[in-house]
Each structure stands twice: as C-alpha cells, then as structure tokens.
Amino acid sequence: MHNPEPALYPQVDVIIPHFRDIGRLQRCLQSLSATRYPSMAIIVIDNGSGDPALEPLTAGYGGTLVSLSENKGYAGGCNAGFRASKARYAVFMNDDTSHHPRWLQELVSAAERDGNVAALQPKMLSMQEHERGRQVFDYAGGAGGMIDRLGYPWCFGRTFSGTEEDLGQYDTPRNIFWASGAAMLVRRSCFTEIGGFDDSLFMHMEEIDLCWRLQLAGYQIRSVPSSVVYHEGGASLSYGSPRKIYFNHRNNLRILVKNLSMLTLIPVLSVRLLLEPAAAFYYLLKSGVGPSGSVAVLKAFRDLLIRLPETLQCRRQIQRDRKRTDGALFKSQPFSIFLMRRSRA
Template sequence: MDHQPLVSLITVNYNGRAFLHGLLESLQACRYPHLEIILVDNASADDSVAFVRSHYPQVQIVENAQNYRFARGNNIGMARARGSIVGLINNDVVVDPDFLQPIVAAFAADAELGAVQPKVLDLQRPGYLEYAGACGGFLDRLGYPFLRGRLFDRVEPDLGQYDTPLQVFWGSGAALFLRKQALEQVGGLDEAFELHMEEIDLCWRLHLAGWRIAVLPESRIWHYGGGTLAQHHPQKFYWNFRNNLFLLIKNLSANRLWRVLPLRIVLDGLALLNELVRGKWRHAGFIARAYLWLLAHLPLLMARRAANRPWIARGAARTEALLYPGSIVWEYFLRGRRRFADLKYSQAFTRRLAYGRHLSPTQMEGVEQPYGTETV
C-alpha cells in the first residue's frame, strides 16, 4: 500500500444539517493530506445539500431520490470512492486532526488487516466513551453485541483503561475504515438490514474471508449519537431484535445456530414480556413486529445464508473463536457485572486478541475453541 494512500470518507445524511458543520469543519482541519469526502444525501427535506455545496465546495455530493437509509446510502458512496482505504463516518461525528495517521499506518503494516475502528468518545458527555462505538465491538456466545466500554445501556468513562490496540469482532459504523481490496472481495453492506447491525454483518463476512479487524484507540473521534434515530427510541427495538437474529441466521455455522437460536427465541420472548409488565406497549409491539418480519422474510433469510455458506465453510471455526465465551445477559443482569473489565473471561479473552505495538497481530493458531468443531 502507498505510504500516503488516498482515503475516501463517506457520510450518509438525512436531514442532518445541524451536524454537518461540525463534521466538515473537523475534516477540513484534518492533517492527513490525501482525502476525498463524499456526502450521500438521502433526499433530505432540510437545506443540507445547499449548505454543503455553498460552504464546502470540495465535498462530492450524491443526491438520492429517496431515503435509502444507512446501508444502501453507504453502498452508493462506496461505489464512487477512489481511495484504497474507504471510511464510513456518521454525519454527527467530529474527528481529531490526526485521527487518520494511525489508521493508514495500520493498513500499511498489516496486509491482512481488513477494517479498523478508532476510539469513539461521547460528544455530549465529555470524558465518556460513546454508546455506539466505545473501544471496539464483540459478540457473546449467544450472539448479543457489546462493546469494550459499553454493556447494554451502561457506558463507561474513558480513563485510558482500553487504550491498547485489540483485535475485535466488529467495528462501529459511526467510524469504520475498510481496505478497499477486502471490501471488493466480500461485497458492501447488506441492504436488507437497512438500519443497524449491517456493519457487524460486514465485519463478520470479513472475518470469514480471513481478514482481521482491529480497534486503534490512538485514533480518536467524537460521536453525538442518535443523529438519525435516538438511542432509546422504541423503533430501535424493532431494528435491533430483527437484525440481530438476521445476523445470526445468515452467518453462524449450522451446529452453533441450532444451539443458539432456540435460546435466543426464549430470551427475546422474556424481553417482550418484560416490556409488557413495565407498561411499555410500543417497545413490546416493535419486538413482535421484528419477529413478524423475520417470519415473512424466511425465503430472504435462507437465500442470504445459502449465498454465505461457502464463506462459512471456509472461515467459521476461526471466526467463531473470536466470540466471547460467556453470556453477557447472564453476567450483566444476574451477576451485576457492568464493566467490560469485570466480565468473567475479559482478561483471558483480550490477552489472546492482543494487537502488537507495531501492528503485528498475535497469531490465532492454537487459540482454544471451547465449542468444538463446527459444521455448515
């Protein structure tokens, strides 16, 4: 890779005029010299496009005729990107002026690195990690996503406790940087996800294809969060429950899927009952709607899994060794463990995923795989 390759930054925008000034001003102050910025506007009703065209003429603007949401919007932007590194960055982000240098250096040093996430800090709550990204993402043995720095709704302050680079299962779509070669191999974001967890699906496919993903806390960005859909909005229940199961059905090996899926259905049922008992009818309704969508789209789910089967056969054992071996639900709700560092297996888990100072990854050969051989 060129020492200073072109980096293409793509931001998808829908009525985000209030956030664009902060993002684009911070990108203008970025000290990395080879940068192109692509704004994909999803038919905003505000003056986002006119504002960017007037104040930031260097930004390439793609105007969509309708709201294609996060996945398709980014795919449209990625098709226009010329850089060998492609960055997906939310419109409600502010970046450190030197955030790109460590990322570019990482890709140059490790030919098998497919994606990188910076440390994501909270723009609204100084001194805290941010809900959507924190210091890199994982899945537990039942497929629940969590972050190094955020378990469920509990977000930790940033005390430098997670400042070591680490291999991760997934990087946050708030700021996710991809090697274009890897992206071309596995394809872009799955547009059937529409909104939420499509970046986890992309990262999963990268792992299956043999690429590595890392978080580099030396690189920092700040995320406002909820710029498009607020964190506690009831509709977020729909996307999270729907897409989490979609993710597992599409990507898990057959042995693990048939062990995990019945448990997840039971736990999701308990979550629905809990919302009803608490009087949160809309939240419960969105969980039910998620399952109705999954049932109505079983042919789509099976088609996606069938298309993915060769990749699962090739990379499931290595990829599923990256799953956290415990249950986040059990540890958080029943054992009261609210910090990533307090999780039962966190120290051993992070030791085996350590990423070297000079970006030389710890080899995964010999990593214990506690669940045995998986089949497709």
C-alpha cells in the same frame, strides 16, 4: 510547496450518509476540515431528503454530493457512496461525529502495516462528555465491538450500567469482532470482495454483519486507540425508540441466521427464540418504553419470518464461501452478555 509522497498517504474517501439536520452535518464537515491528512476526500450521501442546501454546503468543504431519490438507510446510503468512490480506503462515518486532527492518519498507518486487516475502528468517545471536559467512552462503539455466543453485541468501555471513563485502559490495539459504523475504515478490496453492506438491514447492526462476513472471509478487524473520534449518539433514533428496538431485534436475528454455521445456529436460535418473548415482556415493564417496545419485538420476529427465504439465500452464499469456523471466531467470547446483564440487574 513540497507535495507529500503519495505512497505514504493513500487516498481515503470519507462517506457520510445524511438524512436530516443539516446543522449537525455542517459541524461534522467543519471538524473534518481540520484533519491532518493530505489525501482525504469527502462524499456526502443525501438519503432522499432533497434539501437544496446540501449541495453548496458539501461543495464548500470540497466534498461531493450523491443524491438518492429515497432513504436507503445507513447500509444503502453507504453502499451508494462506495460506488462513487475509487480510493484504496473508505471511511464510513456518521454525521454526528467530531474528530481529533490525526484520527485518519492513525487509522491508515495501522491498515498499511497489516494487509490482512479489513476494517479498523478508532477510540470512540462521547461528544457530550468531551464538551463537559470528561473523557468517557461512547455507548455505540467504545473501544471496539465484540459479540457473545448468543449473538448479543457489546463493547469494550461499555459496562452493564453505562460507559466507562477513558483512563487509558484500552489503549493497546487489539483484534475486535466489529467496528462501529459511526466511524470505521475499510479496505476497498475487502469490502468489494464480500459485496459491501447488506442493504436489507437498512440501519442498526449492518456494521456487525459486515465485519462478521469479513472475518468469515479470512480477514481481521482491529481497534486503533491512538485514533480518536467523538460521537454524539442517538442522532438517527433515540435510545429506547420502538423503531430502534425493531431494527435491533430483527437485524440481530437475521445476521445470526446468515452467518452462523448450522451446527452452531440450531442451539443458539433455540435459546434466542425463548429469549425474544422475554425481551418483549422486559420492554413492557421498562420505564419510558412500555407496550410500544414489546410490539416492536413481535413485529421484528414477524418480519424476520416473512423475509426468511431471502435470508436463507444470502446464507447459502456466505456459508459456501466461508474460510473460518465459528469456533475460531468465538473461542474467546463469553456465553451471554445478555444473561449476565439480567442477572446483575
């Protein structure tokens, strides 16, 4: 059998952090086994579960298992997997995904065409809707992530009331602000240059922080709609979970403090410090969340202050090394998706 030309198929390691629900992981690995790409390897990260069934399951799909003694979250788990990887490209992937057979070939081809692109995201569609015969964008990633001038993230394909049906409206590749951690391909050299994920974020918005720092280092983030991945969503923490609210609010404020220039940070943070109590009050009134959501917001702000010295230390290095201005990054961004959302509610 003729071996494919290695230059056409650079090595890719798919890194999958896993914490619980081995059946979900098996479904993901089964889907990956149908990938039409000859130079793909799989690295599964056992995030402290200690499940003895993970070793034979991973080996059965030709993968490597990296076992951690404790749960390091998505950020720490992915960093551990990357240290075990030597490939030119790494794909960081949730275990609640399934994949079109050519998903990886399309991502690698796009990366190989432009060496200034550091990270790429496939089109993310809802797994549940796909199983019902409908093509609907996934809430977590859609057709690529963006961020408004107050630091609130949003996605192409995600509306104020839910998600859009995929009718081909986002099938043109474009620069985006962030690629979803549910499935993102990253160039090894770029990831290494900026120091990888911020372990302290643990989970939620770590991919936004990573992509933000990649852009500050001079690189681009792109969508690749010809690559399709299906995402179940909410597998780690359900939507409306107080813990999810906590991480989203704490980490969002932390990445603003780390990555914005001082000239931009002061007015943005001034507005956000007014909006955080408003968010706590909103959760208090929101059906299915209530007081626990409000408490989560207050705890997030408390913990942000407790870890402020560490955050400022990270900030100093990022600001010292930055190559792009906030104006260049945010020139086409709306003022606030959050305020627009509230006004239309």
